[in-house]
Amino acid sequence: MISVNSLTRRYGPVVAVDDVTFDAKPGLVTGFLGPNGAGKSTTMRILCGLTPATSGTATVLGRPYAALPNPGRHVGVLLDASDQHAGRTGREVLALSALVMGVDRRRVDEVIDVVGLTERESHRRVRNYSLGMRQRLGLAHALLGDPEVLVLDEPANGLDPAGIRWMRSLLRGFADDGGTVLLSSHLLNEIELVADEIVVIGNGRIVASGTKAELLRGAGTTVRSTDDAALEGALRAEGIASTRAPGGGLVAEAEPAGVGAAAARHGIVLVELRQADGRGLEDMFLELTASTAREEVAA
Amino acid sequence: MSAPVGTQPTSATAPGATGNPAHPVTRPGSQVSLPRIDGARPTAGIPFGRLALVELRKQLDTRAGRWLLVTIGLVVAGIVTIMLFVGGGAHGYEGYFGATALPLMLLVPIVGILAATAEWSQRTGLTTFALEPRRHRVVLAKVVASTVAAVGCLVAALALAAVANLVAVQGRGADSPWTLSAGMLWGVALVLVLSLAQGVGFGLSLLNTPAAIVGYLVLPTVWSIVTGLVEQMRSVGQWLDIGAATEPLLEGAAMSARDWAQVGTSSLVWVVLPLAIGFWRVRRSEVK
Secondary structure: OEEEEEEEEEEOOEEEEEEEEEEEOOOOEEEEEOOOOOOHHHHHHHHOOOOOOOEEEEEEOOEOHHHOOOHHHOEEEEOOOOOOOOOOEHHHHHHHHHHHHOEOOHHHHHHHHHOOOOHHHHOOEHHHOOHHHHHHHHHHHHHOOOOOEEEEEOOOOOOOHHHHHHHHHHHHHHHHOOOEEEEEEOOHHHHHHHOOEEEEEEOOEEEEEEEHHHHHOOOOEEEEEOOHHHHHHHHHHOOOOEEEOOOOOEEEOOOHHHHHHHHHHOOOOEEEEEEOOOOHHHHHHHHHHHHHHHHHHHO | OOEOOOOOOOOOOOOOOOOOOOOOOEOOOOOOEOOOOOOOOOOOOOOHHHHHHHHHHHHHOOHHHHHHHHHHHHHHHHHHHHHHOOHHHOOHHHHHHHHHHHHHHHHHHHHHHHHHHHHHHOOOHHHHHHHOOOHHHHHHHHHHHHHHHHHHHHHHHHHHHHHHHHHHHHHOOOOOOOOOOHHHHHHHHHHHHHHHHHHHHHHHHHOOHHHHHHHHHHHHHHHHHHHHHOHHHHHHHHHHOHHHHHHHHHOOOOOOHHHHHHHHHHHHHHHHHHHHHHHHHHHHOOOO
16 A cells, blocks of 8 residues: 655755655556656655655555665565666675565565566676666565565666566566555556556646546547537537547537437437547647646747 | 575465465466565665675675776785885885775775765666665665775785785795784774775765775865965865875874874764765766
8 A cells, every 4th residue: 555645845946756646556557657757756755765855654564665675575676777886796696685675585586577577687797687677676675574565666678578567467466466556657558557546747736537447438439420510519509528530520529419319409419439548648648738738838 | 683584485376276275366378476475574674784784795795896896905915916016025013004095095985975965876776765765775885885995995906905914924034924923913993994984974975986986086185285285275285185084093003182183083074074965965966
């Protein structure tokens, strides 16, 4: 369980994290979505006690991260795959942390094995690792203490498609077992595929949050008729906003039932009527972040 | 010390084939699953000894760290070897050991500086301070671990000086006595620990390896040059010049109360103050 309450972090005049509130619940994968520089990493660093908050609170498993006894045994953290000493071997990085956490050395072999690093790769220095291998090492590190909570910042970065798929099922399994997962990404597709709940951040502020289904609802209705111009007028008369879809037809900002009823009242023949799907989270994401991005330019 | 782990030999065991609780975290496309760690999650913090042990290991597990220690050994060995060929090698054990003091003072603190700054320069701080958020404990562990490393260097210097003196006496027939005054041994040890703490202090307050090394090597020297040049500052300079204040200690000379007081005041400025600033900075600063 992760609880973030009214979290704010200022850097001089810049507000990197602005009154951010959300929860990540056990048994679910919570996706933390936002463009680069939106405040995701800062929020996650505050969560892990690495960056002090200007105001607000963040708790993991009911207490501030810094108050967790031996936190590595409760929370698995991957904030940056490049945060390892380039001169150490992957295995040594894990062995050091295992020593700190007080877990058996055998655990190191187990996590190396489960993330799919080979024995030989584990003996190479991190300097010679590809980004994908570093991410695997980072995930191995996060799993080392058999935690209840995972906090992962852009874990899919640098992984090949097979690796991304692998990570997704790993996180799914972790959450299905009752674990809490908070993972960030600037890639919609990644979050859409793995997250149960989504928190969207833009310019430091939460711009949307909810279950994936909730966020996808409200995408509008795709409607096509024998006379789209007449339909457009009819919808306007009923107070329903609509836009022309690129491939013909309209996208109306209402539920399909409402659009159908409006068409019926005006005697318009519909040839297609369904929940808009092509939009996906991507349009929502772009739409939500575009306004904040524009503000940035204007400022 | 370490928590018990699942009784199964490896994670390569197929889930369900054993009595181990099956963990849903599996390596996709394979039968590899990650066992759980048996037993309750810890409710106690990390023992300090474990942190110190880890910090000591961190000084030895990189090429940079190992080579630094090897270099210290080589420099010390080189110096006593050269001395063997000077003046018939009859310098006495104390002479050989005393000659290793200066290189130790210059190089050993770099061990401390690297230990302090690596968390920032190599960005390992994200991991280190996520595993132990009580950062002052990590800093203390670094101080303890670097002190252990420094004592190791001192023991190595004593041993190399002994080898050199043995060669001088046995091999060259030199009249080189084996006496070593306790004053000199403890004096060198004390100055070494002070220099090391100074290095750690500079490392922690600057959090940047080159700046800390340059600062450690240059600042006290600049200070003694400046105070030596300016007439009005000379009397103050004596009290704040750590190099001059600790010099008699390195020679095993008798120390007056005033000498000790000068060691104290100069250490306050060059050792305690940087350490205090360092502690404060590490506790407050943002780890990125």
